[in-house]
C-alpha cells in the first residue's frame with residue numbers, strides 16, 4: 265500500500281463554535297484522485313479549509329503531508345502550504361501583474377532566489393498546463409479556463425505532495441471544465457495526489473474516481489451509481 269498523504273480520524277469540522285461535519289474519517293494515499301461532493305452548505309469548503317489550516321482542527325486527529333493538524337503552529341502554516349497545491353473556484357490570480365510575474369511572486373514568497381531556476385520552473389509548469397505561450401499576458405487578457413490552467417500551474421510550482429482543488433471548474437462552462445479536468449487528470453497520471461471538491465456530476469461520470477460525499481453532517485464514500 266502506498267504512503268498515506270492525508271489521514272483524518274474521528275474529526276469534527278467547525279465553523280466558529282458550530283460543528284459542520286462530525287466523525288470524519290478519511291485516508292488518502294499517494295497517487296489517488298478523490299472527489300468530494302455534496303450540496304451547497306454541506307461542508308466541502310469547511311473540510312478543505314481545515315486541511316490547509318485556514319480553519320483550526322479542534323477535535324479529532326489529522327495528519328496531512330506529514331503535518332499534524334492538531335499541533336500545527338501558526339509558523340508552520342506557510343511550510344504546510346508549500347507542500348500543498350491549492351486551487352480555488354475563482355482562480356485568485358493577482359490582476360496587476362502578468363502570468364510570469366504571478367508565478368514569480370509565489371516562488372519568491374516561498375524562498376526561491378536563483379533567477380535562472382525560477383525562470384526554468386515557471387516555464388516548466390506553464391508548459392505542463394499548455395499555457396507557456398501566454399506567459400507575458402495579463403490575467404484579464406486570457407479566458408477563465410486559461411486563468412484556471414495558470415492557477416493549476418501556480419499550484420504545481422513547489423512540487424506539492426497533495427493538490428486540494430475546491431470547485432476548480434465552478435466558474436467554467438462545460439467544455440472548458442472538461443479541458444481543465446484533462447489537465448488535472450494528466451497531473452494525477454504523473455503521480456500526484458488530488459482531492460477535488462465539485463458540484464459537477466457530469467465530470468464524475470466522465471472521469472470516475474473514488475468519491476466522498478458530505479451529507480447531513482457526515483462524510484462517507486459513495487459508489488458512482490448512488491451519487
Ligand SMILES: Nc1ncnc2c1ncn2[C@@H]1O[C@H](COP(=O)(O)OP(=O)(O)OP(=O)(O)O)[C@@H](O)[C@H]1O
Pocket residue numbers: 279280284302303304305306307308309310311478
Ligand atoms: N465563515 C463562516 N462562518 C460561519 N459559518 C460558515 C462560514 N463559512 C461557511 N459557514 C457555514 O458552514 C456550513 C458549510 O459551508 P461550506 O462553505 O463548507 O459548504 P460547501 O459544501 O462548501 O458549500 P458550497 O458548495 O456552496 O461551496 C454552512 O452552513 C455555512 O453557512
